[in-house]
Amino acid sequence: MPKSTSSSDAVKQLKKEVGIAAAKRVQSNMVVGLGTGSTTAFAIAELGRRLSAGEITNIVGIPTSFQATVLGKQAGIPIRSLDDVDRIDIAIDGADEVDPNKNLIKGGGAAHTREKVVDSLAAQFIVVVDQSKLVDKLGTTFDMPVEVLPMAIAPVTRAIEKLGGQPTLRMGVRKDGPVITDQGNMVIDVKFEGGIDNAPELEKTINNIPGVIENGLFIGVTNLVLVGELKGDTPSIREF
Incomplete structure (x- = not known):
């Protein structure tokens, strides 16, 4: 085998x-x-x-x-x-x-x-x-997902970049276009170089960006x- x-x-x-x-x-x-x-x-x-x-x-x-x-x-x-x-x-x-x-x-x-x-x-x-x-540290092997209202993709992306994140719109596999959640929204996957230093604070900060529905940090x-x-x-x- x-x-x-x-x-x-x-x-x-x-x-x-x-x-x-x-x-x-x-x-x-x-x-x-x-x-x-x-x-x-x-x-x-x-x-x-x-x-x-x-x-x-x-x-x-x-x-x-x-x-x-x-x-x-x-x-x-x-x-x-x-x-x-x-x-x-x-x-x-x-x-x-x-x-x-x-x-x-x-x-x-x-x-x-x-x-x-x-x-x-x-x-x-x-x-x-x-x-x-x-x-040992969150964000070192998996990017942080963020669910976002479709109309807010551009401003949310800019806000996340200002926080030091590298956002990428999640695209579908074996389909054209982005992944759409069960709620009808889109997902941005965010990479932070070296991982996430303060996950509890980042969870709150990301969720306070207008247009963000929820992020993938469970603290x-x-x-x-x-x-x-x-x-x-x-x-x-x-x-x-």
Whole structure:
């Protein structure tokens, strides 16, 4: 087997293991925030399996994206909106970067606005990642996404450049034109040379720019991180 295929299979297995581990923390009668992305997809599938097997009952899912809605329905999880519930007991979501303080960059799937709403409301927010997503400093391996009203792309871009960022409009893959979010907005990916020095301050500053809907910095939101790691050839789950 080619090395690249073997490596890809190992990462997929890590994502599956950590997604299942998070899903096992859900108990009957819970309202569950359903995150977006490849790792969370495994958690949603496991929740569906547990429901079908009768291991848990009477849960409902609050999706963070169209993808999460579809996967939740396919798994047999009753889907509700925030209008229908008065609480979220637990949210399970992935991340593109996690620093030692459990702060995150999210938004690789352009769903960070809805994710931040749901994840911030949860009594417990669990982040599921493989070991490649751990960083010493945010912004060193993944650019910070910013969701922007289409009419404000030009002024927001100029404002971000004044803050020292290097913004790029995210373009679609295998389609012409920019990525459009579930809310009908556009995404700017912002690179900061050397990473982000003061993420809590930058989160507020970016969100105060008129035309910005939300950015991908998640500061002080995470309760628990489950990390899938390989020890030799054996997948393991580490908590922090």
